[in-house]
Amino acid sequence: MPTEVFNWKICGVGGYGLQVASSMLGKTFLRGGLNVQTYDEFPSVIKGGPATSQVAASVAPIRSPRQAVQLLVCLNEQSIRDHVRELVPGGWLLYDPDAVPKPSVKRTDLTLFPAPLTRITQEVKAEKIMRNVVSIGATLGLLGFSTDLVNQQLRQQYGQKGEEVVQENLKAVEAGATYATEHAPAKFPFRLKVGRRRQRRMLISGNDALGLGALAAGVRFYAGYPMTPSTSLLFFMVKHGPDFGVVVRQLPDEIAVINAAIGASFAGVRSMVATSGGGFSLMVESLGLAAMTETPLVVVNAQRPGPATGLPTWTEQGDLRFVMHAAPGDFPRVVVAPGDVTECFQAMSLAFNIADRYQTPVVVLTDKFLGESSFTTDAMRTTDWRVDRGPVVTRGVISGEHGMFPRYADTPSGVSPRPFPGTPGLPYMANSDEHDEFGLSTEEASVRLVQHAKRMRKLTDLAWDLPEPERYGPTKADLTLLSWGSTKGPALDALELLAAEGIRINLIHFFVLHPFPAATTIKRLAGVKRLVTVEGNASGQLAGLIRQHTGLAIEDQILRYDGRPFEAVELAAAVRERLGIKRRAHA
Amino acid sequence: MPKPLPLTERSFRSRPPNWCPGCGDFGIWTALKRALVTLQLKPDQLTIVFGIGCSGNMVNVVRAYGFHGLHGRTLPVAEGIRLANHKLPVIVVGGDGDGLGEGIGHFIHAIRANPNVTYILHDNQVYGLTKGEHSPTAPKGFVSTTAPTGVIEEPVNPIGLALAAGASFVSRGFAGDLDSLETLLVAAIRHQGLALVDVLQPCVTFNHHNTYLWYYQRVYQLSNVQHDPSKLDLAWRRAQEPMDEKIPVGIFFQTKRPTLESQLPPLQGGRTLLEQQPVRPVDISAVVAQYQ
Ligand SMILES: Cc1ncc(C[n+]2csc(CCOP(=O)(O)OP(=O)(O)O)c2C)c(N)n1
Ligand code: SF4
Numbered sequence: 044m045p046t047e048v049f050n051w052k053i054c055g056v057g058g059y060g061l062q063v064a065s066s067m068l069g070k071t072f073l074r075g076g077l078n079v080q081t082y083d084e085f086p087s088v089i090k091g092g093p094a095t096s097q098v099a100a101s102v103a104p105i106r107s108p109r110q111a112v113q114l115l116v117c118l119n120e121q122s123i124r125d126h127v128r129e130l131v132p133g134g135w136l137l138y139d140p141d142a143v144p145k146p147s148v149k150r151t152d153l154t155l156f157p158a159p160l161t162r163i164t165q166e167v168k169a170e171k172i173m174r175n176v177v178s179i180g181a182t183l184g185l186l187g188f189s190t191d192l193v194n195q196q197l198r199q200q201y202g203q204k205g206e207e208v209v210q211e212n213l214k215a216v217e218a219g220a221t222y223a224t225e226h227a228p229a230k231f232p233f234r235l236k237v238g239r240r241r242q243r244r245m246l247i248s249g250n251d252a253l254g255l256g257a258l259a260a261g262v263r264f265y266a267g268y269p270m271t272p273s274t275s276l277l278f279f280m281v282k283h284g285p286d287f288g289v290v291v292r293q294l295p296d297e298i299a300v301i302n303a304a305i306g307a308s309f310a311g312v313r314s315m316v317a318t319s320g321g322g323f324s325l326m327v328e329s330l331g332l333a334a335m336t337e338t339p340l341v342v343v344n345a346q347r348p349g350p351a352t353g354l355p356t357w358t359e360q361g362d363l364r365f366v367m368h369a370a371p372g373d374f375p376r377v378v379v380a381p382g383d384v385t386e387c388f389q390a391m392s393l394a395f396n397i398a399d400r401y402q403t404p405v406v407v408l409t410d411k412f413l414g415e416s417s418f419t420t421d422a423m424r425t426t427d428w429r430v431d432r433g434p435v436v437t438r439g440v441i442s443g444e445h446g447m448f449p450r451y452a453d454t455p456s457g458v459s460p461r462p463f464p465g466t467p468g469l470p471y472m473a474n475s476d477e478h479d480e481f482g483l484s485t486e487e488a489s490v491r492l493v494q495h496a497k498r499m500r501k502l503t504d505l506a507w508d509l510p511e512p513e514r515y516g517p518t519k520a521d522l523t524l525l526s527w528g529s530t531k532g533p534a535l536d537a538l539e540l541l542a543a544e545g546i547r548i549n550l551i552h553f554f555v556l557h558p559f560p561a562a563t564t565i566k567r568l569a570g571v572k573r574l575v576t577v578e579g580n581a582s583g584q585l586a587g588l589i590r591q592h593t594g595l596a597i598e599d600q601i602l603r604y605d606g607r608p609f610e611a612v613e614l615a616a617a618v619r620e621r622l623g624i625k626r627r628a629h630a
Numbered sequence: 631m632p633k634p635l636p637l638t639e640r641s642f643r644s645r646p647p648n649w650c651p652g653c654g655d656f657g658i659w660t661a662l663k664r665a666l667v668t669l670q671l672k673p674d675q676l677t678i679v680f681g682i683g684c685s686g687n688m689v690n691v692v693r694a695y696g697f698h699g700l701h702g703r704t705l706p707v708a709e710g711i712r713l714a715n716h717k718l719p720v721i722v723v724g725g726d727g728d729g730l731g732e733g734i735g736h737f738i739h740a741i742r743a744n745p746n747v748t749y750i751l752h753d754n755q756v757y758g759l760t761k762g763e764h765s766p767t768a769p770k771g772f773v774s775t776t777a778p779t780g781v782i783e784e785p786v787n788p789i790g791l792a793l794a795a796g797a798s799f800v801s802r803g804f805a806g807d808l809d810s811l812e813t814l815l816v817a818a819i820r821h822q823g824l825a826l827v828d829v830l831q832p833c834v835t836f837n838h839h840n841t842y843l844w845y846y847q848r849v850y851q852l853s854n855v856q857h858d859p860s861k862l863d864l865a866w867r868r869a870q871e872p873m874d875e876k877i878p879v880g881i882f883f884q885t886k887r888p889t890l891e892s893q894l895p896p897l898q899g900g901r902t903l904l905e906q907q908p909v910r911p912v913d914i915s916a917v918v919a920q921y922q
Contacts, residue, residue: 073922199920245921255917261908263896264713283917288896288906290713295739299706302699306710309697310677310718311904314710332700392911422918425911432909445644445693463904464677464695464711465718472689474698475682483645483690484698 048105049235051182052097052112052129053175054122058090064175065096068182069417070196072100073246075188076238081246081417082108082608087271087355093125102236103539106383106418106532107611113233114185116178118142118160127153133232137181139174154229156185158222167214176212180219185231190220243422249413249529252384252423253317253343254279256391258287259425262341263312266292266300271355272411273317273345297322301329301342309338309473311435311463313395317343320362321352323369330404331370334498336473337451337461339398339405339433341391346410348606357606358411360528360579364587366406367557375401375457375501377509378557380408382531384418386554392428397508399433401501402458408556410579412608413529434460439469447471449480453493457500502558509555511563516542516549521622522573525597527553527585529608530577536611541618548618553585561592568595575621577601577609639663642673644693649684654805654831654842658752659688661808662721665815671719679708681724681733683759685752685831688723702732705740708747709890715902716891719819721748727757730766730786737788741795744823745890750815751788751826752805754833755840762836769873772839788828789869789882793862798887799825800865802879804849805832806842810879817881823889830877845877852880859884 051068053061062083069079077100086092097112099105111131117123117138123146127136132152141161148155158181160174169176183190193216201208247255254276257265265284267277277293284291290307294300297318304314318326323344333340344366348359360380367378377397381387387409394405439462441448448469452459459480462469472482477494479485516538526534531552541548551567553560568574568589574597576586581604586597601617603609619626635641642663649655666676673694680686682701689698695718699707704722711720729737729751740747755768764774764781767788771780792800799821803811811829818825830849832842857880858864865883891897896906 242922245918247921251921255914258917259912259914261910261912263903263907264710266710285895287912288903290894290896290903292713294706295735298703299736299739302703302706303710303713305699306679306697306707306712307714307903308710309707310711310714312714312907314714328700329703332703336697336699422922423914425914428911430909430911447644447693463715464697465675465715465904467674470673470693470695472696472698474689475700476689476698481644482696482698484687 047103048099048101048109049233050097050099050109050112051114051116052095052126053116053118053178054093054095054126055118057085057088057092057094059094059118060172060175061094061096064179065098066417067176067193067196067200068179069098069246071183071188071192072098073244073419074192074196076241077102077235078105078419079246079417080105080108080419083415085356093121095122095126100235102238104419105536107536108416108608109612110610111612114182116182118174120146123148135231137178156228158219158226163218163222164215167218169211169215173215176215177219180216181223183216184220184223185227186233186235188237190216244419245422246417246419247384248275248415248417249381249384249387249409250276250345250415251279252387253391253407253409254283255423256388257315258283258289259428260392260395261313261430262289262315262395264290264304264307264314266294266303266316268294268297268300268318268322270319270322272347272414273319273343275415276317276343276345297325298329301326305329305333305336305338305340308340309336309464315341315343317345319345319347320349320365323362323366327369330376331372331374332475333404334374334376335475337402337498338473339402341394341398341405341407343407343409345414346408348604354606356411358579358608359604359606360410360530361581361604362408363527363556363580363584366408374498375403375505376557377403377405377505377555378408379405379555380528380553381413382528382552382554383413383420385420385423387413388423396431397505400431400458400508401505402433402461403501408528410529418532434458436460436462436469437466441469443481445481447481450482451478451480451494451497453480453497456504457497506558509558509560511560512551512553512567514549514551514567517547520547520549520572522548522575522618523571524548524550525574525576525585525589526550527556527578530579533609533611533614534577537614537618540611540615546619546622546624556588559588559592564589565593568593573621575599575601577614579603579609637667637670637672639667642666642693643691645690647691649687650835652834653684654754654833655685655688655752657805657808657811658750658829658831659691661811661815662750664812665819668812668816669819676719676721677711679704679711679720679722681728683725683728683752683757685723685725686728687759702728703736704728705733705736705747705749709740709743709745712745712747712891713894713897713903715904716746716897717902720746721750721819723750724752725758725765726751726753726755726767727765730788734766734786737791738795741792741797741824743890744798744887746822748815748818748825749827751828752831753788753828754831754837756833756836758833758836787869788826792826793865793869793883797826797883798823798885799881800883801825801827801881803827803829804845804879805829806845807849810851814880821884823887830879848875848877849879850876852878852882
């Protein structure tokens, strides 16, 4: 049950190794058979500036970060001041007395545990930066967890760096654990039931899941230019791409990035790029180029709050309308927004197959929250996958007085077979200008009409070829939430919190945003009692789409655009309020 | 099986051109086709990437595999094609506005990466297709439709820029001298790495300053003077010669530099990326294990 969540949060400043710590602890919990969810907040600077990282562990599934913290680890004074209010009544504050000799904490319902992290690092002859690792040891000591789990985890994480590094970390963990067992001021009130390690579970971020999906789908060319929160996908590709025969290029700007990918795709290989809103802006004209030349392309846009540079390291869902409409003119495109890490993985198979089958761009829309937080899921498999390259020809009939291949021949589906350049005997031009069936430029109205209609016709089949919005929760409900993309996790957690109180609400979640699944939406919304959209932007972009395609105006919208993801507990409260239900006393 | 026709200039013709009569683009087009015949490169054995401009409109008069992309974006597309299929010769055709206005960043960075691409830059000092505005190579004081009192900026010197960026093949040709241009293009296409061919291209409609006659009076062949293209300092000196006096054409500089393609591990096994493209889902279990 989500109330049985143990939420651990480490706070300090950027450069303290907070994320390393939480990923280490997260993996340890995972190996202890628990469900884990990690979430980081950090400023857009490298060293200094307040930063936090948190790990939530639970026996039941957990899909979103919680504000209420059970154990808060503070490495500096400022972070105590900023975060002590997040502790639950009875929560514990673990701080480093070497860094904060006299913490000023006004709350009297907390237990303060001064653990001399700095001194312990000195005792085990480790760098001061290893305070993070000592704090993990202390946490495990308090929880009564065996440090064996960390041992395995350290071997996996640092094994390549040599036994020395593993031992150094291990010593720090063990020293922390021993200190906590011997010096804890009271019995630690929170218990986590360690289960058996479940073999088929993994803890992964959205960006890494996209990377895995791309590798599995056979991506061969990846180009990128660093932009948070897409950069960790570039790192993933740089790290793993070469082992899989992928050419990974960091190019000098996003225009070069997308054009190189279009070139590689035109020449026949599966190609993708990833960026955030600003970089996507630079790619806009080229998105139309991919559509006009009917070149398959997969573009990931990991959203962050805009406009302009915005809040670089925070989250938002503000680019939906932008990516749907970006680039001049009308052309077929697909926009999907994975709701969780499994959907990220699956989205890449879908994106590459759809891009190849319809020879047009597919945009995968994620955000900082989903892309850079980690979630527990079943190990990813490609069991029911296939690679569909769409209609590719190696033989064909040339025509016209010039003897070229009618690559853009008008077809009932709008998709025409393509040869890759270098195929014997089938020369053609891929042309950004309006063109005839051979790809030669034309301004003839009749040819324009044929070609434009041919491209747009792809949308007809596309609409049947994409997954429909899913309903979660009971069929009949007092209130229905509507969400898209990464909001799925917090919304599902809210559903569960409310279900535990006997409140019946459900969720309709959109994975495909464009072409908009109008018919299913109308069907799904028929007879629904009360509708509330939940999305991370200021203008209600999904609500607008629903109105545009169904005529239904949803006035009740929960919108968030402060850079933070939705919080399940707050969402649940918002639902209760709407249903006029008072919250039962805290159990 | 009918016997394949011998490769001639005609093999590369699609539609008739519609450049202004006398346009320098005719010369470049002809020289290119001749060079391809000389090299026995068939229309289906190469790809030409075209920019947007009068120059890029060559897309409609060449029979080959080709890609007519966006204004200024030829070089990244060319790099992408080379990486996907490094057995496919790639030639880029584009204007000076395309390559040195919108695309000047790509120009420098592509040279740095050194993919095996031949870059034919139609240098006519104007934006032809949009009706005669000055391009970045127009000399200071050049009067154009959008600079009625003369261009304020100093011109871009494509040769100097390419040398400074570390280009492995830097050359200049003249659209009014077909034979030399053909020879130059053959050398450029044979070169391993990015080969720049900056072609002086009279625009008879909008540039009444840099005319055929003006060029004939100034152009001289580097091969006819004491010039050693392996010497960077000599190339520098030639690149600085004021255009309104004497204009050297030919190979300024050529050197061996590893190509981009030769430095990417996935391309070293003798097979192109395209030949390695999986047709079934790839086994990722080794990476999955790292998240468990
Ligand atoms: C992004 C963009 N901006 C502007 C244009 C309009 N445009 C088309 S061709 C051209 C200039 C062409 O000049 P150049 O590259 O020198 O080629 P030329 O016509 O002289 O051969 C311009 C500005 C465009 N197509 N795309
Ligand atoms: S405008 Fe100039 S460059 Fe364009 S076709 Fe005419 S002469 Fe050639």
